[in-house]
Amino acid sequence: xxxxxxxxxGVTPFGTRSESVVExxxxxxxxxxxxxxxxxERMEAFFLGNFAGHAFTGQNHLAPxxxxxxxxxxxxxxxxxxxxxxxGLAMRQGVLAVASGTADVVLVAGVxxxxxxxxxxxxxxxxxxGDYETEARTGATFPALFALIAxxxxxxxxxxxxxxAAVAVKNHAHGLLxxxxxxxxxxxxxxxxxxxPVADPLxxxxxxxxxxxxxxxxxxxxxxxxxxxxxxxxxLASEQASDSPALADKRDxxxxxxxxxxxxxxxxxxxxxxxxxxxxxxxxxxxxAEIVALEDIGFYRKGEGGRGAREGETALGGSMPVNxxxxxxxxxxxxxxxxxxxxxxxxxxLRGEAGARQVPxxxxxxxxxxGGSGATCAVHIFSSGA
Amino acid sequence: xxxxxxxxxGVTPFGTRSESVVExxxxxxxxxxxxxxxxxERMEAFFLGNFAGHAFTGQNHLAPxxxxxxxxxxxxxxxxxxxxxxxGLAMRQGVLAVASGTADVVLVAGVxxxxxxxxxxxxxxxxxxGDYETEARTGATFPALFALIAxxxxxxxxxxxxxxAAVAVKNHAHGLLxxxxxxxxxxxxxxxxxxxPVADPLxxxxxxxxxxxxxxxxxxxxxxxxxxxxxxxxxLASEQASDSPALADKRDxxxxxxxxxxxxxxxxxxxxxxxxxxxxxxxxxxxxAEIVALEDIGFYRKGEGGRGAREGETALGGSMPVNxxxxxxxxxxxxxxxxxxxxxxxxxxLRGEAGARQVPxxxxxxxxxxGGSGATCAVHIFSSGA
Numbered sequence: 001x002x003x004x005x006x007x008x009x010g011v012t013p014f015g016t017r018s019e020s021v022v023e024x025x026x027x028x029x030x031x032x033x034x035x036x037x038x039x040x041e042r043m044e045a046f047f048l049g050n051f052a053g054h055a056f057t058g059q060n061h062l063a064p065x066x067x068x069x070x071x072x073x074x075x076x077x078x079x080x081x082x083x084x085x086x087x088g089l090a091m092r093q094g095v096l097a098v099a100s101g102t103a104d105v106v107l108v109a110g111v112x113x114x115x116x117x118x119x120x121x122x123x124x125x126x127x128x129x130g131d132y133e134t135e136a137r138t139g140a141t142f143p144a145l146f147a148l149i150a151x152x153x154x155x156x157x158x159x160x161x162x163x164x165a166a167v168a169v170k171n172h173a174h175g176l177l178x179x180x181x182x183x184x185x186x187x188x189x190x191x192x193x194x195x196x197p198v199a200d201p202l203x204x205x206x207x208x209x210x211x212x213x214x215x216x217x218x219x220x221x222x223x224x225x226x227x228x229x230x231x232x233x234x235x236l237a238s239e240q241a242s243d244s245p246a247l248a249d250k251r252d253x254x255x256x257x258x259x260x261x262x263x264x265x266x267x268x269x270x271x272x273x274x275x276x277x278x279x280x281x282x283x284x285x286x287x288x289a290e291i292v293a294l295e296d297i298g299f300y301r302k303g304e305g306g307r308g309a310r311e312g313e314t315a316l317g318g319s320m321p322v323n324x325x326x327x328x329x330x331x332x333x334x335x336x337x338x339x340x341x342x343x344x345x346x347x348x349x350l351r352g353e354a355g356a357r358q359v360p361x362x363x364x365x366x367x368x369x370x371g372g373s374g375a376t377c378a379v380h381i382f383s384s385g386a
Numbered sequence: 387x388x389x390x391x392x393x394x395x396g397v398t399p400f401g402t403r404s405e406s407v408v409e410x411x412x413x414x415x416x417x418x419x420x421x422x423x424x425x426x427e428r429m430e431a432f433f434l435g436n437f438a439g440h441a442f443t444g445q446n447h448l449a450p451x452x453x454x455x456x457x458x459x460x461x462x463x464x465x466x467x468x469x470x471x472x473x474g475l476a477m478r479q480g481v482l483a484v485a486s487g488t489a490d491v492v493l494v495a496g497v498x499x500x501x502x503x504x505x506x507x508x509x510x511x512x513x514x515x516g517d518y519e520t521e522a523r524t525g526a527t528f529p530a531l532f533a534l535i536a537x538x539x540x541x542x543x544x545x546x547x548x549x550x551a552a553v554a555v556k557n558h559a560h561g562l563l564x565x566x567x568x569x570x571x572x573x574x575x576x577x578x579x580x581x582x583p584v585a586d587p588l589x590x591x592x593x594x595x596x597x598x599x600x601x602x603x604x605x606x607x608x609x610x611x612x613x614x615x616x617x618x619x620x621x622l623a624s625e626q627a628s629d630s631p632a633l634a635d636k637r638d639x640x641x642x643x644x645x646x647x648x649x650x651x652x653x654x655x656x657x658x659x660x661x662x663x664x665x666x667x668x669x670x671x672x673x674x675a676e677i678v679a680l681e682d683i684g685f686y687r688k689g690e691g692g693r694g695a696r697e698g699e700t701a702l703g704g705s706m707p708v709n710x711x712x713x714x715x716x717x718x719x720x721x722x723x724x725x726x727x728x729x730x731x732x733x734x735x736l737r738g739e740a741g742a743r744q745v746p747x748x749x750x751x752x753x754x755x756x757g758g759s760g761a762t763c764a765v766h767i768f769s770s771g772a
Contacts, residue, residue: 001486020519046628054441058522060514061469064628064761068635074647076626077762078475079467083447089464093479100387100486128446133406136444240462242432242450249454261460375450376463 001099005225005232006382008036008218009344014332015182017212021050021057021113025066028214028337029109033070036218036229040071043218044103047094048079049087049110050336055125057113066109083129084285086110087215087339088240088369088378095238095380098219109216110340122210126335129372131246142285143207145247145373147199150288153254154201157303159291161201165192166309167287168205168329174316175326177357182211182332206287211332215341231351236270236364237381239263245375254303256374259296263368266379267298274298277320277381278362279349281342283370284327293368294322297379316357324349324357339369339378350384387485389608390624392768393615394422395730400599400718401568407436407443407499411452414600414723415495419456422604422615426457429604430489433480434465435473435496436722441511443499452495469515470671472496473601473725474626474755474764481624481766484605495602496726508596512721515758517632528671529593531633531759533585536674539640540587543689545677547587551578552695553673554591554715560702561712563743568597568718592673597718601727617737622656622750623767625649631761640689642760645682649754652765653684660684663706663767664748665735667728669756670713679754680708683765702743710735710743725755725764736770 010031012024019027025048033040046067054060063077080089087110094108114122127136130145153159169189175181187205195204225232241261247253267273274297282297284290291305299320300308308314314322325331325345328338346365348354367380396417398410405413411434419426432453440446449463466475473496480494500508513522516531539545555575561567573591581590611618627647633639653659660683668683670676677691685706686694694700700708711717711731714724732751734740753766 001488022519052440052446054438054511054514057518058514059518060438060467060511061516061631061758061761063468064758065517065631067628068630068761072628074627074629074643076478077468077628078479078626081446081465081467082449082463092462093464096482096486096488100482100488102387102482102486125440125446128440128444130447131451132443132445133408240464241460242453242458242463243460244454245447245451257460372447372450375447375454 003222004095004098004219004235005222006217006347007220007225007229007232008032009347010035011180011215011341011344012213013180014211014213014334016115021053021059021111022065022069024113024212024214025109025111026069028216029066029070029107032216032218038105038218041073042105043072043075043107045075045097045106046072046077047090047108049090049339050079051081051083051086051112052125056117082376083371084335085339085369085371085376085378086336091339091343091380092238092240092378094219095235098221105220107216107218108340109214110337111214112334112336113212114210114334115212134246134248143199143202146286146288147202148247149253150201153288156254159306161193163306163310164206164287165189167284167290168192170309170315171284171323171327171329174324174357175330178326178331181326181330182209183330202286208285208328208333211334213332213334213337215337215344217340217343233347233350234383234385235380236383237266239266239269240378242376243374245372247373254292256292256296258374258377259293259368259370262377262379263297266381270381272364272381276364277366278364279321279324279359280366280368281323281325281345282368284323284329285333297368321359324359342367342369343380346382350382390481390484390605390621391608391611391618392603392733393606393611393618394418394604395733396421397566397601397727397730398599399566400597400720402501403598407439407445407497408451408455410499410598410600411495411497412455414602415452415456415493418602418604424491424604427459428491429458429461429493431461431483431492432458432463433476433494435476435725436465437467437469437472437498438511442503468762469757470721471725471755471757471762471764472722477725477729477766478624478626478764480605481621484607491606493602493604494726495600496723497600498720498722499598500596500720501598520632520634529585529588532672532674533588534633535639536587539674542640545692547579549692549696550592550673551575553670553676554578556695556701557670557709557713557715560710560743561716564712564717567712567716568595569716588672594671594714594719597720599718599720599723601723601730603726603729619733619736620769620771621766622769623652625652625655626764628762629760631758633759640678642678642682644760644763645679645754645756648763648765649683652767656767658750658767662750663752664750665707665710665745666752666754667709667711667731668754670709670715671719683754707745710745728753728755729766732768736768
């Protein structure tokens with residue numbers, strides 16, 4: 001298997017957008033191809049992450065729709081769905097296509113158009129990512145499931161609401177530095193703690209956003225990457241794992257086995273340790289999810305993830321910035337786009353082009369994308385090759 | 387890239403089933419793993435074809451759901467969606483995973499649970515596979531789109547309603563020999579011609595069925611296939627192509643460019659010609675679709691596909707049997723399952739285990755799976771290696 005590099009990235013602004021799901025996807029694809037300096041005809045395959053295009057917009061079969069709107073030729077177009085990890089799965093299939101020599105240049109995108117549905121519809125659609133029989137049908141929506149996880153984490157490890165609120169404050173502060181972020185709003189710890197409850201102990205600011213948006217990347221073989229882009233970023237590892245979808249089937253709900261497995265294998269593949277990572281984009285669908293992810297990936301020991309935001313270690317300027325983009329919390333969470341947008345942020349950082357939110361001297365970055373309450377996880381590690 | 391073989395197949399009965407979508411998928415997976423003689427722990431990746439699980443059943447994120455219900459470990463589980471070609475896309479990703487060495491043994495499945503929705507809901511859900519803006523929203527459902535194709539084919543080439551009806555009569559006759567087929571019903575040419583109209587010139591018997599069902603296959607590297615199964619079947623080619631999704635964007639609606647491209651490349655990959663194929667499962671979502679597919683694949687010259695069923699050439703006992711399983715027409719069309727079920731039928735035939743519908747001495751078989759009105763196509767060619 002040969003090395004794979006990212007030579008193009010494109011992200012639309014996240015938020016309430018007037019474009020259709022196809023237009024959003026095509027816009028991100030256009031930006032990524034422009035960044036790569038390659039015409040659509042050069043793309044040899046297309047992988048799209050999308051969670052619920054049909055439910056949100058009436059349109060299924062989105063991969064050839066968006067490829068056609070982006071000017072691609074009659075190349076293989078596949079949609080990947082793994083709930084909120086759909087983008088990460090599309091990324092991994094793209095990486096494998098190039099690594100295996102099936103294609104030399106591929107386009108990967110993720111998209112979701114969510115804001116045209118009512119909040120009630122959206123909650124129901126999102127709940128379909130959990131176990132319908134034992135969760136969604138009984139009213140156990142995702143805020144409820146992650147509230148259970150938060151409560152158990154508090155019970156087991158003494159994690160506090162203040163630590164979760166600190167994640168929100170940090171990611172909102174980061175989002176202010178990202179012009180594409182949905183939520184451009186600074187919040188204080190007090191505001192986060194006093195926000196109206198969503199599912200106890202989670203308040204409004206503990207929850208990520210319902211957003212429209214798209215992101216795309218162009219991948220090629222590392223051996224030709226330098227000919228195509230002045231700052232190619234190498235994919236050091238691309239891993240994916242699964243776990244039981246229903247929370248009731250997990251032995252320990254304070255730990256996501258899929259994250260632990262994917263991350264462990266990714267570090268093996270990259271021949272790196274967690275301490276080698278300069279920045280990470282992790283799946284903070286809820287503030288507790290960022291804390292759990294930091295532990296499962298290995299950045300913190302189990303039960304100590306709350307320290308990251310509390311002590312400022314995971315803030316820009318800290319020892320290991322997490323979610324410099326603003327994360328799902330402030331950048332927004334257009335479900336299918338999220339995993340690809342994380343990759344775009346890491347690549348931007350490793351190129352040294354992240355502007356006001358640049359992590360100085362960043363050389364190694366990690367992207368962690370989670371689906372459902374931990375049933376699917378994709379982890380990618382990148383290097384600037386510097 | 388190394389050779390890949392099929393060492394296990396499993397198909398549930400197609401029809402109106404009482405099992406849930408997860409139960410159906412897990413049942414097919416169980417049958418395929420049993421046929422391969424391998425425990426679930428041996429599966430290193432899982433690829434699921436599913437079109438609209440959420441719309442039909444409320445359940446998204448089906449890949450880890452079905453993997454978990456099938457006893458698989460925490461391996462990568464990905465759902466592929468390419469409308470009615472979802473199963474073919476899952477098959478291709480499975481083949482590539484083994485060919486590239488990413489995994490040694492993978493499980494591929496396809497599933498759809500459709501009959502719990504009303505016919506009206508189902509029509510609307512299926513329409514989401516076309517271009518929502520220019521087709522579905524204006525009421526151009528799939529029977530309407532294929533009626534346009536049929537009318538144009540009749541106009542251009544003199545294709546007759548009798549030739550389309552002959553496809554239905556043939557596939558119903560084949561279905562009678564398949565215990566898993568949804569429709570166990572012999573029909574006459576007169577019955578097909580006199581059936582109530584659906585979208586002129588297509589009548590009831592020109593349309594495939596709304597079915598529940600699932601299918602699965604186990605793949606491994608060809609080098610170890612003979613150690614694992616007495617009759618491994620080699621994958622000689624796995625190709626996929628796309629075309630513009632909207633019918634209005636096609637220059638010629640009597641020809642599906644995605645089929646022509648995928649088939650041409652598949653024959654190149656296999657180093658074979660259409661005349662080397664002993665039997666084919668093709669995507670007869672409508673009778674006209676079988677005729678068009680026979681032409682696009684290269685079994686007949688353009689405009690002459692109607693001859694196949696009319697002259698009995700594509701019937702069991704004819705020179706090149708097409709859809710010995712009964713096809714989508716009589717076996718049924720649980721959308722996500724279809725592409726994988728086609729592969730199961732070809733493998734059964736190449737093993738010489740198809741019983742009453744066996745094509746004598748079959749050594750090379752082809753499976754053709756189409757999505758939408760030709761936006762996505764997957765073509766696989768197999769050999770018994772005899």
